[in-house]
Amino acid sequence: MIDIKTVGVIGAGQMGAGIAQVAAMSGFKCFLWDANRAALEKGMEGIKAQLKKMVEKEKISAEQSSQTLANLTPAKALSEYAACDMVVEAIIENLDIKLKVFAELDSILPANSLLTSNTSSISITRLAAGTKRPDKVMGAHFMNPVPVMKLVELIRGLQTSDETYAAVKAASEKMGKTTVLAVDSPGFIVNRILCPMLNEAVYLVQEGVKPEDVDNGMKLGTNQPMGPLTLADFIGLDTLLYVLRILHSELGEDKYRPCPLLVKYVEAGWYGKKTGRGFYKY
Secondary structure, three states: OOOOOEEEEEOOOHHHHHHHHHHHHOOOEEEEEOOOHHHHHHHHHHHHHHHHHHHHOOOOOHHHHHHHHHHEEEOOOHHHHHHOOEEEEOOOOOHHHHHHHHHHHHHHOOOOOEEEEOOOOOOHHHHHHOOOOHHHEEEEEEOOOOOOOOEEEEEEOOOOOHHHHHHHHHHHHHOOOEEEEEOOOOOOOHHHHHHHHHHHHHHHHHOOOOHHHHHHHHHHHHOOOOOHHHHHHHHOHHHHHHHHHHHHHHHOOHHHOOOHHHHHHHHOOOOEHHHOEOOOEO
16 A cells, blocks of 8 residues: 655645644644745644644643644745655646646656546646546545545545545544545535525515524534535635536536525625625625
8 A cells, every 4th residue: 555654745735734723733744835935924824823732722732733844845846745745736726726736746756656636626637637646536526625624535536546535534544533525526525515505695675585594594404514605605605606507517417506695795806704795794
């Protein structure tokens, strides 16, 4: 079985930084890179702030925090990823951009290194076909926020080998995650079920129901810890719209058609928590 000791993460946004933090905390040597240097610096500062909070709350020791940071290297160039046994790509949900990054990594990584994507909706089979190592490509979809959420959706492409699947599963479990195996179809498991529910909540707002009433109804009526509109704001309405459009396009069913109000909010730049306004103001 492939022994993964060094992990590279591509993209230092909320997801990428979270994956890098968890990997480094779990004992992996970890590289973090972002095409935007300011984003990389922000991601590293965010990790340091998270670790500081954990020490203050006595969830980890100061020594564990120091060891985590010692395990984590902000990469200056992708060429540093030649030392990685596995890479997790966590960039924008855009097939062409992901394929470009995968092709670049394909030329840098050793022949036996694994390539995984944190995509929430894009075909793993399609990503794998754009490389010279399709048997070593698979999906590893972490949930947000990564340090808190226990799930990783594993997605095998048609070409993914049993050895690759076993190695990525073992690495995910070493990070303290529980894995589920999804079929390589749009939305996989979680988003296939979640996004239509969030979309339906937006339809209710469009019909005149107050966001607070939608959220309280679902929290108190179905025991969800967070209402669907609060969750949508947290995920990002732009991300939700993108995934819904992929589901609608790929599966061709009306139940995935994005609510017009969701489209309007995104057009207005009201993406949710990250922009200060969505269904709520932040």
